[in-house]
Amino acid sequence: MQPKGFERALGLGELLSGIGRETLAAELGRALGRPIAVTALTGETVLGEPTEAGEGVRRVPLRYDLEVVGYLQARECDEARLRALGRILEFFFQSSARYFLASELHLEVVQADFQALTHKHQSLVHSEARYKALAENLEARVKEQVGLIEDTQRQLYQAEKMASVGQLAAGVAHEINNPIGFIRSNLNTARSYVEKLATFRRTLKTQGVPQDWAWMEADLDFVLEDFRALLAESLSGAERVARIVADLKGFSAVDQAGQSSVDLNEQLRAVGDIAATQIRGCAELVLDLGPLPAVRCQPGQLNQVFLNLLLNALQAVEGRGQIRIATDVRDHQIRIRIADTGRGIPEAILPRIFEPFFTTRAVGQGTGLGLTVSRDIVVAHGGRIEVESRVGAGTTFTVWLPVAPD
Amino acid sequence: MAECDKASRKITIKLVYYGPALSGKTTNLTRLHDLLAPDLKGEIMALETHDDRTLFFDLLPLGFRTPSDWLIKFKLYTVPGQVVHDATRKAVLSRADGVVFVADSQRSQGLNNSESFQNLEDNVRRVGLDFERLPLVVQFNKRDLSNIVSEEEMRARWGATPWPLTFASALSGPGVTQTFRTLAHAVYPDLDARFGLAARHGVGPDAFVSAVMGGAAHAA
Numbered sequence: 001m002q003p004k005g006f007e008r009a010l011g012l013g014e015l016l017s018g019i020g021r022e023t024l025a026a027e028l029g030r031a032l033g034r035p036i037a038v039t040a041l042t043g044e045t046v047l048g049e050p051t052e053a054g055e056g057v058r059r060v061p062l063r064y065d066l067e068v069v070g071y072l073q074a075r076e077c078d079e080a081r082l083r084a085l086g087r088i089l090e091f092f093f094q095s096s097a098r099y100f101l102a103s104e105l106h107l108e109v110v111q112a113d114f115q116a117l118t119h120k121h122q123s124l125v126h127s128e129a130r131y132k133a134l135a136e137n138l139e140a141r142v143k144e145q146v147g148l149i150e151d152t153q154r155q156l157y158q159a160e161k162m163a164s165v166g167q168l169a170a171g172v173a174h175e176i177n178n179p180i181g182f183i184r185s186n187l188n189t190a191r192s193y194v195e196k197l198a199t200f201r202r203t204l205k206t207q208g209v210p211q212d213w214a215w216m217e218a219d220l221d222f223v224l225e226d227f228r229a230l231l232a233e234s235l236s237g238a239e240r241v242a243r244i245v246a247d248l249k250g251f252s253a254v255d256q257a258g259q260s261s262v263d264l265n266e267q268l269r270a271v272g273d274i275a276a277t278q279i280r281g282c283a284e285l286v287l288d289l290g291p292l293p294a295v296r297c298q299p300g301q302l303n304q305v306f307l308n309l310l311l312n313a314l315q316a317v318e319g320r321g322q323i324r325i326a327t328d329v330r331d332h333q334i335r336i337r338i339a340d341t342g343r344g345i346p347e348a349i350l351p352r353i354f355e356p357f358f359t360t361r362a363v364g365q366g367t368g369l370g371l372t373v374s375r376d377i378v379v380a381h382g383g384r385i386e387v388e389s390r391v392g393a394g395t396t397f398t399v400w401l402p403v404a405p406d
Numbered sequence: 407m408a409e410c411d412k413a414s415r416k417i418t419i420k421l422v423y424y425g426p427a428l429s430g431k432t433t434n435l436t437r438l439h440d441l442l443a444p445d446l447k448g449e450i451m452a453l454e455t456h457d458d459r460t461l462f463f464d465l466l467p468l469g470f471r472t473p474s475d476w477l478i479k480f481k482l483y484t485v486p487g488q489v490v491h492d493a494t495r496k497a498v499l500s501r502a503d504g505v506v507f508v509a510d511s512q513r514s515q516g517l518n519n520s521e522s523f524q525n526l527e528d529n530v531r532r533v534g535l536d537f538e539r540l541p542l543v544v545q546f547n548k549r550d551l552s553n554i555v556s557e558e559e560m561r562a563r564w565g566a567t568p569w570p571l572t573f574a575s576a577l578s579g580p581g582v583t584q585t586f587r588t589l590a591h592a593v594y595p596d597l598d599a600r601f602g603l604a605a606r607h608g609v610g611p612d613a614f615v616s617a618v619m620g621g622a623a624h625a626a
Contacts (some may be wrong), residue, residue, distance in 0.1 A: 006497065007420075007481075066446040066469045066479055067416075095448060102453050105462050109493040116493075 008103035010071050012040050014100060015093040021047050028085055034077045036085070038062065040070045051075060058087040064093040073308040108386050109118070160373050175244055175277050179237030186230040186237075193223045247273045262299045262399075264334065265289040268325055271306045283317045283340075292327040297381055305374040305385075309338040309397045312370065316342025316395060329403065333383075344391035355386065407501045410601055416477040417601055418490040421589060422499055424516065425508035426522035427459070427487030428505040433576035434508060434585070435466045435484055439582050443620030445470040446477075446505065460486045463498050468529045473608035480618055495525070500533040504541035504593040506585055511546045511554040511573075541592035545585045550575040583619065590615045 016024075016038075029035045038047035039059075050071055051057055059073035059082050072086045196218050202215040215221075247270050272285055274400040279285050313323045321341040328335055344355065352358050354375050378385045383401040407419040423431040439450050448467035455461045468480040483502075485495040499505075507526060509519040509575070530537045544567075546560055555563075557573055564571055570588050576580025594603070594611045603609045607615065 066448055066467050067414075067477070094451065098451055101451070101465070102462055105494065105497055106499045112493045123512075237408065266548065 002233055005108050006101050032077050032081055035076045036074045037071050157373050168309045176241055179240045183234045183237045186234045193227050259296050261294045261296050264292050267303055275310050282319045284322045286324040288326040301377045305377050307372045308374050313340035316340045334401045339396040343395040345389040408503050418479045418502050421504045422502040423484040423506045424526050427609045428516040429447050429508045429510040431484040431508045432464050434582055435464050437576050437579055437582040444468045444618050496529050499529050504589050507544045509546050512555050520587050543589045544569050545572045545574050547576050547591040548572050
């Protein structure tokens, strides 16, 4: 096995490279005074003219790397001079070899460095691809998480809506139960009056002629009078139920999918009516409604906002105080103010009240989303919601909504 | 790995002087060129920069003829010690039959020595040699300087390692031939096993060492 690269054996041809061989041979011949020749171990002449071996030919060995690589020879020459020229050639070999070794090694090192760089480059490309894949994956996962959060948020908003509706339901049930109760009682009484009339009819049939005593006995004067009153009362009760149902429908806007053009004052009145049973006896509700232009909105959603603010105000007054709802148009915007004379909100928590899940109420009493949802709805309508409060004096929420362009 | 060229009846053995920058590897070779007297001795070929730092390597060829008329050729290389020339060090170390690690005895050079030794171990493995089996001699050079780690301390530190330790002052000479002799003895068994130096070529271990050292075989 022969060493490769910088350690490979160098031939005579390589050792003599770099200088014109004819010039070298001519100059060596001039120095010796005789033509010279350099022959390889194979006998081939590599420098000068081939010399016939024979009498008068002298030759000296030429060494490189401890070994004889060729001969310098000339006819009938001074041996000491020939030997000196041989040494000079050997120096020349050494110098050539030095060049070859250095350049071969340099080449090896450059190739090794290049390979190392290529390898490094490949691993960089590989890791770049990995990070790219990871980044793409990350995007998908973030999207997935955002979707999950949005879903949860929607569910929470829905839950908040249900909570407000639940609060309403108790009041509404009571409100409806009351007229239903007295209507039922009236109908029972009416049934007994019908019995009395039937008895009177039987008496008429057996006696044949009208009997004053029978009329008197059945107390039909009273029955007629009371029947009339009872029917009137029941009718008004039924009307009350019908009105409540109408208010509820208006509040939830169940028959108004999407946007419609409404008078917000009507909506505020409906909300006031809906909450009336809860307000009654706890606070005085004052409506100060100025004329408003019609607004295109989602009435069900805005009603939720108004009810939220109204119920908050109701909680703030703690059973004694005034809630005032005022509307007007200011700077081409609709302004709705819901002010209470309640306990007020401490300054420290005022900036946080619109944060999701922020609540001062006991666990189970509120989701902490009421104001968050309210603000989102108002913002979705292109408006904003503001709050002013002083502890012990009361709180005013102001909803600003844009007036639709004509 | 030593090369065996049957056609031209020649075995070439490669020995490498390794170590941190400026620890005296080239000086070792220069001194060996002066002190050794084998049958055949070439000139040192130095490939250095203008400030005498080794750029590629230095090369000293030595040789002798066996009774069987084969040429046993030694090629003694140094590597460039500077950290940046690692690729060159690897190329030179490739196929080595034995290594002298030239450490700098000065107290300030402990870290350089150990980093270079670690580099030697890494590169030996990278060029496909077996570090556990590679003949290795550790030489503590520059014993002539004053601020050096004492021999006792060095022996205490390195005594547990499997490698022979030598102490030298390459600049003036002591220890240089002893280091070389120790390495020559260390590389012999493997060469003998592969090429039958004793059986086929009539060169026993002592003859092998004497032949390559010549007159210096018994010098200090």
